[in-house]
Amino acid sequence: MTTQPTASHFIDGQYVEDTAGEVIDVIYPATGKSIATLHAATPAIVEQALASAKRAQKEWASWTATDRGRVLRKAADIMRERNHELSVLETYDTGKPYQETSVADATSGAEALEYFGGLAASITGEHIQLGEDFVYTRREPLGVCVGIGAWNYPTQIACWKAAPALACGNAMVFKPSEMTPLCALKVAEILVEAGAPAGVYNVIQGYGAVGASLISDPRVDKVSLTGSVPTGRKVYAAAAEGMRHVTMELGGKSPLVIFDDADLENAVSGAILGNFYSTGQVCSNGTRVFVQKGIKDAFLKRMTERLAGIKMGDPQDPDVNFGPMVSERQRDIVEGFIAKGNEEGATLVTGGKRVDGEGFYLEATVFADVTDGMTIARDEIFGPVMSVLDFDTEEEVLERANATEFGLAAGVFTADLTRAHRMAAGFEAGTCYINTYNLAPVEAPFGGSKMSGVGRENSKAAIEHYSQIKGVYVAMGEVEAPF
Numbered sequence: 001m002t003t004q005p006t007a008s009h010f011i012d013g014q015y016v017e018d019t020a021g022e023v024i025d026v027i028y029p030a031t032g033k034s035i036a037t038l039h040a041a042t043p044a045i046v047e048q049a050l051a052s053a054k055r056a057q058k059e060w061a062s063w064t065a066t067d068r069g070r071v072l073r074k075a076a077d078i079m080r081e082r083n084h085e086l087s088v089l090e091t092y093d094t095g096k097p098y099q100e101t102s103v104a105d106a107t108s109g110a111e112a113l114e115y116f117g118g119l120a121a122s123i124t125g126e127h128i129q130l131g132e133d134f135v136y137t138r139r140e141p142l143g144v145c146v147g148i149g150a151w152n153y154p155t156q157i158a159c160w161k162a163a164p165a166l167a168c169g170n171a172m173v174f175k176p177s178e179m180t181p182l183c184a185l186k187v188a189e190i191l192v193e194a195g196a197p198a199g200v201y202n203v204i205q206g207y208g209a210v211g212a213s214l215i216s217d218p219r220v221d222k223v224s225l226t227g228s229v230p231t232g233r234k235v236y237a238a239a240a241e242g243m244r245h246v247t248m249e250l251g252g253k254s255p256l257v258i259f260d261d262a263d264l265e266n267a268v269s270g271a272i273l274g275n276f277y278s279t280g281q282v283c284s285n286g287t288r289v290f291v292q293k294g295i296k297d298a299f300l301k302r303m304t305e306r307l308a309g310i311k312m313g314d315p316q317d318p319d320v321n322f323g324p325m326v327s328e329r330q331r332d333i334v335e336g337f338i339a340k341g342n343e344e345g346a347t348l349v350t351g352g353k354r355v356d357g358e359g360f361y362l363e364a365t366v367f368a369d370v371t372d373g374m375t376i377a378r379d380e381i382f383g384p385v386m387s388v389l390d391f392d393t394e395e396e397v398l399e400r401a402n403a404t405e406f407g408l409a410a411g412v413f414t415a416d417l418t419r420a421h422r423m424a425a426g427f428e429a430g431t432c433y434i435n436t437y438n439l440a441p442v443e444a445p446f447g448g449s450k451m452s453g454v455g456r457e458n459s460k461a462a463i464e465h466y467s468q469i470k471g472v473y474v475a476m477g478e479v480e481a482p483f
């Protein structure tokens with residue numbers, strides 16, 4: 001398959017290039033070799049994209065919501081038909097195994113397009129009777145939305161932002177992560193093929209500076225970022241200057257609590273999904289695994305046995321279930337955390353080493369005897385590193401689970417259902433799991449509290465974040481004035 005796109009950007013319904021932009025070398029993480037060369041957007045490209053979105057938005061918003069929804073649902077169908085080719089590309093872009101990308105990326109994107117396509121026509125205002133007078137509300141689009149993506153789920157992130165934005169009648173300029181710039185271009189192509197007017201969804205490439213230049217433009221009404229907390233702080237502050245709406249999907253250091261009475265096999269499966277899926281590069285990962293003392297030895301033994309089922313290798317091979325890290329830099333960062341874990345006295349149970357040879361492979365790593373103050377228990381690592389912490393009581397573990405600035409996700413494994421619901425109510429996190437971990441169906445809200453975010457993606461809740469209410473007062477009688 002050709003990984004070099006026709007051009008770097010997709011604006012106003014077509015591919016556009018400007019070779020004056022800074023070079024973006026796209027590296028296949030499994031080999032460390034270049035698979036495409038793109039260029040960051042120049043100011044002229046940014047201008048073209050915003051002008052196109054501004055113009056197209058008016059037309060798009062004038063369509064009936066049913067017609068807009070039909071385009072999104074058609075785009076979902078096209079994505080599903082092309083799932084194989086889109087998944088292969090996602091694997092080249094990110095290094096995630098095809099075994100994952102073929103079921104979790106374009107498929108999740110298609111679900112978002114289908115869901116919000118179906119919802120579009122039911123996005124309505126309401127009628128409020130006030131005696132003879134009345135107020136009606138109109139739920140209107142915000143205008144031009146900017147989407148900025150992280151590198152771990154490029155297709156999914158592009159669609160999770162495009163689908164609700166477009167369903168509400170907005171236009172979008174999306175900037176993928178400079179690490180994984182390829183897949184969003186395909187989403188843009190597909191939307192146009194499905195009938196979206198040119199300019200409704202534009203993709204431009206670039207590093208942080210391009211993202212920053214989009215946010216400060218007066219034509220922009222909203223910014224939706226998926227990224228780290230430090231970037232979120234900057235983007236939120238820049239958006240505040242222009243009083244722009246925001247959605248912030250940021251990082252986490254989520255707790256996963258396993259009580260003695262939990263089903264061991266399911267708890268181990270949940271901890272695997274919450275630490276090693278996508279080689280640990282998932283924002284909602286439950287990387288602080290609190291294990292009650294009575295089940296600790298059995299948990300570690302079974303976890304070690306199950307990790308023997310990892311098959312590392314060429315991520316395009318459908319039998320491979322564990323890919324490389326996204327980049328050399330990211331692997332270096334994660335190795336730094338592993339060194340800290342060793343230095344600070346955690347017990348290395350398994351893994352901990354890079355894999356020699358080409359590509360950015362790193363072993364799945366488990367630390368036990370981790371304490372709350374250790375660096376690996378406090379900082380987001382964003383790699384395949386699980387920290388196992390011991391605990392005695394429910395009260396104690398809830399307090400420790402919440403003792404973090406992050407609040408993206410949290411999970412509990414227990415056979416005691418009342419305790420499970422008490423824990424879910426007590427967790428300071430936007431997305432909670434009982435007896436499972438890391439599922440993100442489009443029907444359910446996804447997002448964080450505390451430093452992990454503002455707003456929600458997916459579900460009907462996302463509509464609130466891509467639209468605004470206008471109240472219209474209608475008088476039926478004479479106007480009374482004091483003089």
Ligand SMILES: NC(=O)c1ccc[n+]([C@@H]2O[C@H](COP(=O)([O-])OP(=O)(O)OC[C@H]3O[C@@H](n4cnc5c(N)ncnc54)[C@H](O)[C@@H]3O)[C@@H](O)[C@H]2O)c1
Binds near residue numbers: 152234
């Ligand atoms: N909550 C979620 O839904 C979610 C999902 C995936 C990843 N994440 C988080 O993303 C992080 C990993 O992704 P990353 O390394 O790409 O994050 P990052 O914060 O480094 O970059 C995210 C995006 O922001 C852009 N950017 C950087 N500086 C900017 C600025 N000043 N103005 C505007 N844009 C700017 C980058 O170019 C990139 O496109 C982790 O912290 C992870 O937890 C969160």
